[in-house]
Amino acid sequence: MNIALWIVTGLLALAYVAGGTAKLVMSKQKIYASGHSGHWVEDWSDGGVKAIGALELLGGLGLVLPALVGIATGLVPVAAIGLGVIMVGAAVTRFRRGEVKLVAVDFGYLALLAFVVWGRFVVEPFTG
Template identity: 40%
Template sequence: MTSPLKTLHIALWVVQVVLAATFAWAAVMKLSTPIPQLAVMWPWVGQVSSLLVKGTGIIDLLGGLGLVLPAALRVKPLLTPLAALGLVLLMVCAIVFHVMRGEAHLTGFNIVVVLLCIFVAWGRYKRAPVSPR
């Protein structure tokens, strides 16, 4: 029989990997796709500075890596919940950005990501932290 803590640990890893893949995909899109082509998928991209797009792409990449690597390598695993909190901040900024532009209907995905990142931060800090080597 699986203990509740082991189940939580597995659930956290699944969420961490899914979030990391999501943020890595967004990073690759923002950093490698030409702005006009990217704006077809995300119209806001064509209406802001390319520095904002590239900057958020770098943050996406670093955040995605931070969700997995410190815990997986067991090197400074406290960075994992900190990365999750950083991504909460990024997503809250994205929500505010879209609401200010009259695009509140586009924030559902961001809200789900915020909740998942809060779950990771809570789980990896309080309930199922990863021990360092």
Template identity: 40%
Template structure:
């Protein structure tokens, strides 16, 4: 189960680190082709969301790796489940109704919650 956690959590952390970095560093115009919802959210909120994603990615990896407060990995994974639940709501209330990636990320984060309980 430990190997499964590291594979799933590592992939999830890579995705969120990449997506969060884009939200923190790119302009609204450069984000728009990938994320149609950025026009409906204030830019500081997009930046804050990116920061939360980066911190969550760190939370998936660093606590179990160091052995310091490993329960934070479970909290980070639960946070990603909640984040994607909110993302699905944002997509469904706007013109962009593509939620397949969000559903996949929600399921992956839920599996990570389950695996983190065993780490």
């Protein structure tokens, strides 16, 4: 189970670090132009998009860094909870916009984050 948790957590961390970094460095217009999945930025200010990017980047790092350095490992599931909150917000935004297929993707991420929370709080918590 520990290996499965590391794999899922690592993949999620890569996705959130990449996505968060992109939101921080790309303009809102460039995100919009990147395709249908980027049209949500219409509902957010430039600062809001950058804030979401910063939170995703920090959450992605929080999924792996505490465990890798062995300090405050209890923050791993906490980071997953925080990213879960972001994904609920993403799903609500997409649902309001009628982007139902993308809501399913958001719920997929939410399910993987829930797996990490459950796994690291209950099944295989990090022990010092």
